[in-house]
Amino acid sequence: MLGLYKERPYEKKIIFPMAINPLLNPIRNVANKHDVREYVEKLDDAVPRTKGIIYIHVPFCPSICTYCSYDRVKYGKDDEEDYVHHLLEEMNLYSRKKLIQSAGFFAVHIGGGTPNMLSDGGIRTILNTLRNSFNIEKNAVINVEIGSKAYSREKLALLKDLGCNRLSFGVQSFDPGVRKRSALTTSNDGLKEMINDIKQFGFDINFDLMFGLPGQDEEIWESDLRKAVEFEPASLDVYCYYPINSKYYSLYKRKQAFRSGYRVEMPNEETILKMTEMTFTLLCANGYVQETAEDFAKPGKFSIIKAVGYTKNEISDNYIYLGMGPNSIGNINPYVYRNKFYNVPRTKSYLSDSSETGGFPIFLLRKNISPELKNLVLFPKVIKMKKARIGHRLLHEFSSRIEDLKARNLIMDDGDNFMLTDLGKLWIDNISYEFMNAEMKANFEDTIFSYSEA
Numbered sequence: 001m002l003g004l005y006k007e008r009p010y011e012k013k014i015i016f017p018m019a020i021n022p023l024l025n026p027i028r029n030v031a032n033k034h035d036v037r038e039y040v041e042k043l044d045d046a047v048p049r050t051k052g053i054i055y056i057h058v059p060f061c062p063s064i065c066t067y068c069s070y071d072r073v074k075y076g077k078d079d080e081e082d083y084v085h086h087l088l089e090e091m092n093l094y095s096r097k098k099l100i101q102s103a104g105f106f107a108v109h110i111g112g113g114t115p116n117m118l119s120d121g122g123i124r125t126i127l128n129t130l131r132n133s134f135n136i137e138k139n140a141v142i143n144v145e146i147g148s149k150a151y152s153r154e155k156l157a158l159l160k161d162l163g164c165n166r167l168s169f170g171v172q173s174f175d176p177g178v179r180k181r182s183a184l185t186t187s188n189d190g191l192k193e194m195i196n197d198i199k200q201f202g203f204d205i206n207f208d209l210m211f212g213l214p215g216q217d218e219e220i221w222e223s224d225l226r227k228a229v230e231f232e233p234a235s236l237d238v239y240c241y242y243p244i245n246s247k248y249y250s251l252y253k254r255k256q257a258f259r260s261g262y263r264v265e266m267p268n269e270e271t272i273l274k275m276t277e278m279t280f281t282l283l284c285a286n287g288y289v290q291e292t293a294e295d296f297a298k299p300g301k302f303s304i305i306k307a308v309g310y311t312k313n314e315i316s317d318n319y320i321y322l323g324m325g326p327n328s329i330g331n332i333n334p335y336v337y338r339n340k341f342y343n344v345p346r347t348k349s350y351l352s353d354s355s356e357t358g359g360f361p362i363f364l365l366r367k368n369i370s371p372e373l374k375n376l377v378l379f380p381k382v383i384k385m386k387k388a389r390i391g392h393r394l395l396h397e398f399s400s401r402i403e404d405l406k407a408r409n410l411i412m413d414d415g416d417n418f419m420l421t422d423l424g425k426l427w428i429d430n431i432s433y434e435f436m437n438a439e440m441k442a443n444f445e446d447t448i449f450s451y452s453e454a
Contacts, residue, residue: 052320
């Protein structure tokens with residue numbers, strides 16, 4: 001490493017994950033009848049040559065991981081039947097709309113949760129209905145998240161037979177102690193067997209790794225990265241552990257101490273910075289390209305789903321991101337929406353009556369900001385951004401801020417593009433925050449975390 005973690009261009013490092021980024025997720029905007037009516041009406045406007053991505057959320061898991069904040073519940077067969085029934089109803093609603101009928105979908109992502117917890121019949125029903133209801137392009141990427149606890153060669157064969165070509169799963173850490181404290185029970189031998197089987201079936205493989213977990217120091221993290229590289233996955237999603245806020249973080253630490261019987265040391269800010277620098281240094285030295293703050297891929301293997309969803313390429317400025325299933329997020333211009341949750345105690349909100357929203361299980365809804373402003377704010381998250389996608393007006397408005405960031409060696413400019421420097425990659429969310437207006441900063445207030453305040 002170059003020792004960039006020692007430099008302090010900001011007083012403290014702030015963190016807000018893409019998963020709860022208010023630019024992509026309408027966290028505070030409860031849907032009202034007027035906006036929902038307008039949203040539904042616009043779905044009947046056909047737009048020729050529209051491209052899109054479909055996301056399906058499956059909320060079931062064999063057990064509940066301590067670090068995960070996604071909408072998930074323990075699996076039950078009766079729950080699966082209710083879920084699949086309502087999901088098919090939602091698919092049917094969207095498939096009848098002209099805008100959706102006119103779109104060609106070049107990627108499908110089925111996430112969770114643990115989608116391979118579903119029965120063979122449930123998986124087959126969902127994937128066949130997708131193909132029969134939507135225009136899934138011939139060479140589309142069909143990615144499914146899988147979990148090691150629900151893994152079997154028979155399930156892999158089924159997914160391959162149904163046209164899936166990419167699998168993602170969460171390793172998080174290979175260290176036995178870290179895995180135990182994070183409720184990850186599959187052994188390293190079990191992971192190795194699973195990875196080898198996936199390769200034999202010919203899937204592209206994506207690993208999720210996570211740093212900042214309890215008891216995970218720099219030595220353990222370096223070992224995690226090196227072991228991951230040995231398996232040669234096509235891509236890696238590398239996340240820093242993101243507590244929602246300092247209060248939750250303190251509670252998490254207390255829970256971990258209770259479970260393990262001793263006080264669990266969590267990484268401090270300097271360790272997080274070291275781990276971040278170690279990540280891009282080691283992975284890039286081993287043939288991976290850093291595509292976003294979280295994504296590393298072998299050349300030609302970066303997920304088109306992430307590229308578009310995170311605004312990395314021009315398709316992002318005019319496309320459909322159709323999210324279905326509980327708590328899924330969608331982006332259909334001019335709106336971004338979020339569906340009802342499944343894991344609301346006793347109510348299973350996603351399955352409840354949605355007549356007031358035209359049958360669509362929408363909970364949160366708001367109009368998008370301009371693509372140019374979104375591109376500017378999210379530019380640090382995607383490492384590199386064409387200036388043309390930001391536009392002359394914003395480039396002029398933020399010219400002094402941009403020049404200051406260059407002078408501090410956080411961003412650079414090759415004439416056509418802005419790019420983060422290696423130092424900038426350690427302070428991605430701080431840089432993004434500098435481009436936000438007051439309203440955006442207010443919306444981010446509940447999602448920002450700083451290790452220095454924990």
